[in-house]
Amino acid sequence: MDGSAGVRVGLLDGFALERCRGGVHTVVEGLPRCAQRLIAHLGLCGRPTRAAVAGELWPDVPEDHAHGSLRSALWRVQKVAPGLVEASGGALALADGVRVDVWEFKEWAQRTLDPTADVDGAMAPESALAGELLPGWYDDWVLLERERLRQLRLHALEVLAVKLARAGRHGEAVQAACAAVHAEPLRESAHRVLIRVHLAEGHAAEAVRAYCCFRDLLAQELGVAPTEAMQALMAEAGLGVRGPGRTAPH
Structure with missing residues (x-):
């Protein structure tokens, strides 16, 4: 070789x-x-x-x-x-x-998180949607980098969704937001981005559905309700939604 x-x-x-x-x-x-x-x-x-x-x-x-x-x-x-x-x-x-998928992912994430970067060059590569780093490996140097890359992926996907929505590319924005939600189902910021995309597209029912799914998941898994920030987002959109659970801690 x-x-x-x-x-x-x-x-x-x-x-x-x-x-x-x-x-x-x-x-x-x-x-x-x-x-x-x-x-x-x-x-x-x-x-x-x-x-x-x-x-x-x-x-x-x-x-x-x-x-x-x-x-x-x-x-x-x-x-x-x-x-x-x-x-x-x-x-x-x-x-x-030599090419390394982690390098490619980091380069994409840095471009995406750059507020001056054009959204056309920010589309997620396959590596951005891939699974975790070296699953089944438990060396300290792997565990630390795995968590760092997980956080980087979540932030980049959320920012990408926002950029795409601002550019009017709502279908792609929904896909990016859904990828962030799938990667970390209990991450409220990802759900808020998804709801904002639905609202920007004029789909109030989808926004309510996304909110209710997240609210019910929190109640089931953690026994808490969405934060005040999430509830304020729905109220500002004129979508007062009530649900079970108590307010999540800040």
């Missing part, structure tokens, strides 16, 4: 290593778990030192054993995907030209 040409690392919805030649995508097989962890770590951490990688991936063994495990992982990566990992000045990194 050419270490960089047409190579893509997938970390969302699970680990995957693919190469593309002539428009044909092929999954690279035969990577042991230690090699997957090394590639994933470099895909998330950029260009760490060898010592940092060894300590992060093998924290519970003596330093010399950790470095030995790192050398073994590097050898295994080189055997299956030659040139994929580059070493320079004591640091390790994925080769230039």
Whole structure:
């Protein structure tokens, strides 16, 4: 394998290593778990030192054993995907030209959250709608990044929905808002965005339906009612809706 040409690392919805030649995508097989962890770590951490990688991936063994495990992982990566990992000045990194879905997602999210960015360039890529980072992996460095990416996705989808609604692209705005709601059903800000989109499109009944679904979900799961901000949104739209539960804490 050419270490960089047409190579893509997938970390969302699970680990995957693919190469593309002539428009044909092929999954690279035969990577042991230690090699997957090394590639994933470099895909998330950029260009760490060898010592940092060894300590992060093998924290519970003596330093010399950790470095030995790192050398073994590097050898295994080189055997299956030659040139994929580059070493320079004591640091390790994925080769230039390698694509990583997390990088693509972060670039999209940053553009979307930029208040000056045009909505035409803000449409969500597949990675923005993908599942969580490396499900089933419980390393500390994965858990921290997983939560950070989850929050980034939710904020970006909400902002995208607002931008699309302002541009009059209500159907796409509803899809973005629904994606945020699906990702975190108890997140009130996502439901408020969805309701605002329905109202902007003139669909009061859809707004009421969305509110009632959220209100009932909160009552069932948490035993609370929507916050005053949510209730004020409905009141401002002239949609006084009452429901069970007590007011949620601020």
